[in-house]
Amino acid sequence: xxxxxxxxxxxxxxxxxxxxxxxxxxxxxxxxxxxxxxxxxxxxxxxxxxxxxxxxxxxxxxxxxxxxxxxxxxxxxxxxxxxxxxxxxxxxxxxxxxxxxxxxxxxxxxxxxxxxxxxxxxxxxxxxxxxxxxxxxxxxxxxxxxxxx
Ligand code: HEC
Numbered sequence: 001x002x003x004x005x006x007x008x009x010x011x012x013x014x015x016x017x018x019x020x021x022x023x024x025x026x027x028x029x030x031x032x033x034x035x036x037x038x039x040x041x042x043x044x045x046x047x048x049x050x051x052x053x054x055x056x057x058x059x060x061x062x063x064x065x066x067x068x069x070x071x072x073x074x075x076x077x078x079x080x081x082x083x084x085x086x087x088x089x090x091x092x093x094x095x096x097x098x099x100x101x102x103x104x105x106x107x108x109x110x111x112x113x114x115x116x117x118x119x120x121x122x123x124x125x126x127x128x129x130x131x132x133x134x135x136x137x138x139x140x141x142x143x144x145x146x147x148x149x
């Protein structure tokens with residue numbers, strides 16, 4: 001349960017709240033995204049379509065040449081499928097990136113085209129949209145991601 005302790009330390013209140021709402025524990029005991037809960041994944045897919053697909057693509061494919069900054073000097077939206085690096089980040093990092101936006105997380109004047117969804121999506125909706133993304137990954141990527149938590 002070290003994961004829990006770290007999680008709580010980093011993100012106290014929001015996570016306590018999430019814990020009660022999602023039932024938190026996965027069968028594998030790692031992380032907090034409810035990716036094996038079909039209802040959560042279905043709700044997450046809806047949230048994705050309405051809030052993320054415009055940039056990250058309807059099939060999670062991201063934008064063209066997502067590794068190169070665009071004309072505005074900012075990075076395009078990366079894919080959320082296994083070809084991207086979403087799965088390299090722990091649940092908590094993904095949660096914070098989505099809630100507060102990359103600019104707030106990176107700091108030091110970093111500019112990003114991705115907004116934070118704090119005040120737009122609830123913590124549960126953020127967990128569910130990320131769970132939806134995770135649910136689309138093949139088993140080996142899911143396991144590699146579990147190991148990051
Ligand atoms: C307006 C466009 C836009 C929308 C809408 C958007 N994103 Fe992003 N997202 C981006 C961009 C651009 C990046 C690259 C981050 C950067 O600037 O470094 C990104 C990065 C991310 C990352 C980090 C991925 C990685 O590989 O490190 C996550 C996670 C993410 N977005 C999740 C979401 C989720 C979930 C939603 C919907 C709730 C969403 N995004 C909506 C543009 C968007």
